[in-house]
Amino acid sequence: MGIDAGFDMVPRLSKGAVDRQNWQSFIKIIKERYQNDDLVEVKPNYIVFKAGEHPMLPFEGHKFLRFSSKISGSHAKGVEEYIDTVTWVAKANFGSRVRYWNEAGDEWGFYNWQEVNDSFKSYEQPDEPEIPTSIAQYVFGTDTMSELNLQLFGIQLVPGKGKGLVARFNIAKGKRILYEKPFFTAPNLSPISLMESNIATKLKALSKTEQQQFLSLHNNFPGKHPFSGIVKTNALPCGPDSGIGGVYPTICLINHSCLPNAHNSWNSDTKCETIHAIRYIKSGEEITISYDKGGPSDSRRTHLKDAFGFDCNCSLCSLPLPDLQISDARRLQIQLLDNAIGDPDRVMNKPDDCLADCHCLLQVLEEEYKGSAGVLIARLYYDAFQISITHGDQARASVFAERGHRSRVICEGEDSPETRKIKNLMENPAGHRNFGASKRWKTAKGLVPKGLDTDGFEKWLWRQGR
Numbered sequence: 001m002g003i004d005a006g007f008d009m010v011p012r013l014s015k016g017a018v019d020r021q022n023w024q025s026f027i028k029i030i031k032e033r034y035q036n037d038d039l040v041e042v043k044p045n046y047i048v049f050k051a052g053e054h055p056m057l058p059f060e061g062h063k064f065l066r067f068s069s070k071i072s073g074s075h076a077k078g079v080e081e082y083i084d085t086v087t088w089v090a091k092a093n094f095g096s097r098v099r100y101w102n103e104a105g106d107e108w109g110f111y112n113w114q115e116v117n118d119s120f121k122s123y124e125q126p127d128e129p130e131i132p133t134s135i136a137q138y139v140f141g142t143d144t145m146s147e148l149n150l151q152l153f154g155i156q157l158v159p160g161k162g163k164g165l166v167a168r169f170n171i172a173k174g175k176r177i178l179y180e181k182p183f184f185t186a187p188n189l190s191p192i193s194l195m196e197s198n199i200a201t202k203l204k205a206l207s208k209t210e211q212q213q214f215l216s217l218h219n220n221f222p223g224k225h226p227f228s229g230i231v232k233t234n235a236l237p238c239g240p241d242s243g244i245g246g247v248y249p250t251i252c253l254i255n256h257s258c259l260p261n262a263h264n265s266w267n268s269d270t271k272c273e274t275i276h277a278i279r280y281i282k283s284g285e286e287i288t289i290s291y292d293k294g295g296p297s298d299s300r301r302t303h304l305k306d307a308f309g310f311d312c313n314c315s316l317c318s319l320p321l322p323d324l325q326i327s328d329a330r331r332l333q334i335q336l337l338d339n340a341i342g343d344p345d346r347v348m349n350k351p352d353d354c355l356a357d358c359h360c361l362l363q364v365l366e367e368e369y370k371g372s373a374g375v376l377i378a379r380l381y382y383d384a385f386q387i388s389i390t391h392g393d394q395a396r397a398s399v400f401a402e403r404g405h406r407s408r409v410i411c412e413g414e415d416s417p418e419t420r421k422i423k424n425l426m427e428n429p430a431g432h433r434n435f436g437a438s439k440r441w442k443t444a445k446g447l448v449p450k451g452l453d454t455d456g457f458e459k460w461l462w463r464q465g466r
């Protein structure tokens, strides 16, 4: 008997070039780290740590299932430190594929001992070399990237920002990068002592590992209320304008950019947060999301400092002053247009002006965000949809809904409640609550013109030249 702890690799690595290379660099880091440690011996086919039950790391990563040992009793001396360090390095290389468990915290390994012992036996004898039959097999082992559920990012130190997520592969626009359950969700309570005790209660309900993960998150507000400080630094709102925030093991390692390449969204059905690429992300590029609501650099800076406690050094905020001023002017214009479009009296009485503002906003967003305005575009099309449907124009409304739907899928995926909502409206625009408030622009859904060239169609859609 005794208490075991360690980590499992779930899913196990493939024989493909990508996994092979990642495992080799992981082994290289381990070898370098322990080169002067007499208790860590490099054998022909694996590394053995001569403490506890002598956990091993094979040189062939696809054989590896578990790194663990008993951590209780006198013979276990020193092994816990090896387990902690190797787990940490493995996590940095393989992310959530590395599942740490500790029987002291009622956590158990993923694989059964029969599977694990068989894997240990296979370490001694290297495999016969295989000739891959396809590029996919060579690169990915036996399957494609998605089927293998490859983690698209690694956790790395990013200059000036602490830890961050960096793409390990080229990531296509619209690709789901992460889907994660929060440790917990919590409201922003006042006074702070109340918030602290509320979080303490939620923390107690977590496993030991989760508690450790939570406590290892960055805290910009150290002092008398450490739990609240961690939540304030890391929590992401559970939906736009929600006063409830969620704290996540991996998503909370994503840094902010005022010009992000990914979008975070709360799925109120599954109670999970998703991260999607909103533009093509190159391998090696940092993955970023936006923590704030935009606006010119001054107001962004103030908000990020007050709400999250840091000074932003993203690529936009680091622009030379003349360039930053151009961006600031556009951000201000975006805010003004957004406010004007959202005015219900104007939607009712000056719909042509509102639609013209939507068109103008679309152009400014494209310029400012270099074609990657993400969810701002989805919202804009929803606004244009609402203006059209309020005045009975089902034809235009269905086109705007279709465009809004396309943008939502990119930012949030098909399973997002927001995506489903706009999809329903695309199919049945008259189902919107404002339909019929006015008949000013009345059209049937089927009256979308056919045979126009792109310019002609855009002119029709935005009611230009009337």
Ligand SMILES: C[S@@+](CC[C@H](N)C(=O)[O-])C[C@H]1O[C@@H](n2cnc3c(N)ncnc32)[C@H](O)[C@@H]1O
Pocket (backbone or CB within 6 Å): 160, 161, 162, 163, 164, 217, 218, 220, 233, 234, 252, 253, 254, 255, 256, 257, 308, 309, 310, 311, 312, 313, 314
């Ligand atoms: C949610 S955490 C992100 C992960 C964090 N970098 C870490 O090491 O754990 C937010 C913190 O990361 C840093 N950070 C994120 N985005 C930044 C940015 N654009 N500029 C400077 N620091 C940033 C700040 O310290 C911020 O409080």
